[in-house]
Amino acid sequence: MVKITFQAVSAQKPEKENDEDKIIIPQAHEQLVLPVKSKKPFPTGLCCLTFGLVVFMSGLVLASIYVYRYYFIPQQIPEDSLFHCRVVYEDSVYAPLRGRQELEENVGIYLDDNYEQISVPVPHFGGSDPADIIHDFQRGLTAYHDIALDKCYITELNTTLVMPPRNLWELLVNVKRGTYLPQTYIIQEEMVVTGRVRNMRQLGPFIHRLCYGKETYRLRRRNQRRRIERREIKKCHSIRHFENTFVVETVICNRV
Numbered sequence: 127m128v129k130i131t132f133q134a135v136s137a138q139k140p141e142k143e144n145d146e147d148k149i150i151i152p153q154a155h156e157q158l159v160l161p162v163k164s165k166k167p168f169p170t171g172l173c174c175l176t177f178g179l180v181v182f183m184s185g186l187v188l189a190s191i192y193v194y195r196y197y198f199i200p201q202q203i204p205e206d207s208l209f210h211c212r213v214v215y216e217d218s219v220y221a222p223l224r225g226r227q228e229l230e231e232n233v234g235i236y237l238d239d240n241y242e243q244i245s246v247p248v249p250h251f252g253g254s255d256p257a258d259i260i261h262d263f264q265r266g267l268t269a270y271h272d273i274a275l276d277k278c279y280i281t282e283l284n285t286t287l288v289m290p291p292r293n294l295w296e297l298l299v300n301v302k303r304g305t306y307l308p309q310t311y312i313i314q315e316e317m318v319v320t321g322r323v324r325n326m327r328q329l330g331p332f333i334h335r336l337c338y339g340k341e342t343y344r345l346r347r348r349n350q351r352r353r354i355e356r357r358e359i360k361k362c363h364s365i366r367h368f369e370n371t372f373v374v375e376t377v378i379c380n381r382v
Contacts, residue, residue: 209233209298215310215373226310229366229373235295240264241332242291246367254366254375260336261288261369269333270365270376271340278337279378280323281345287315288369297371312366312373317345319380345378 213229228250234243244259258271261283268288270279289297323342326334362379 207235207237207295209235209302211298211301211368213310213368213373215312217312229368231368233294233298233369235291235298237291237295239332240291242288242294242369243332244367244369246365249366254364257365257367258336259365259367259369260332262330262332263290265330265333267329267333269329269336270378271336272363272365272378275363276340278323278333278340278342279317279319279345280329280333280337280342281317281347284315284347287313287374294369310373312375314375314377316348316377316379318348319378320344320346 209232211229211231211233214226215229216226230247232245236242241260241262241264244261246254246257246259248256255272255274257273260269262268263283266283268281268283270281271277272279321344323329323344326337326342329337362377364375364377366373366375368374
C-alpha cells in the first residue's frame, strides 16, 4: 500500500513593495480636496492713510495762509476807511498859557475785522510820545506801542472813551465833509503797569503783529482819579490820541 502525503503551503505571501510605494485610491464616497490659492486682501489701511495725509496737508496749507495773512502781511484797506485827522483842542490844565493845541493822527478803520488802528506822529508841542494804537473790539483789548520807548502796553478796551469802528467811521466821514466838528477838549486816563506779557498769541493776530519782538506789559486802569505827584512824573509817560469827539491823554506809569 502506498501512502501519499501533502505538504502544507503557507498562506502568507512575501512583501513585494514598501509602504511608500503603495498607491492609495480614494473611495467613491470621499471627495478630492485641491489646494486653493488665497486672495490678497484690499489695502484699506493704505487708503485710510492716504486720505488722512490729504486732509492733514489741506489743513496745513489753510493754516499757513491764515497765519501769513494775519500775522505777517499788513492788510490793505479801502481809501474811504483811511483818514488823516487834525484836531484842535484846548489844554487848560497842563498848558493854560499855550491856549489851543493841535493833534494829528492817521486812522485806519477795519469794519470787517472790527478793529481800529491809529498812528500818532511826534507832536508839535511835545509832552506826548508818538505811538501806534490798536483797538480790537473782537477781543476787547487795546494795545499802545510807544515808539519813543519801543515798548507795548496792553489793557482792556474802554468802550466809554473809544467809539466802535462803524460809529467812528461815520464820525470821520462827517468831519471830512465838514458837516460836523468834534468838541475841542481833552480828558485823561491813568494806567499803571502790572506785569510782563509772555504769551503774545493770546492777544490776537492784529495786536500780535503790532507788538511782535517788543517788550510787552499789561496795564491796569486806576479807578480813582488823583493828581500825579511830581516824583512820579519821571516814571510816567503819556500818549495823546483821538478816537471820539474829544482828545484822550493816556498816562502810563511804572510801579513805584
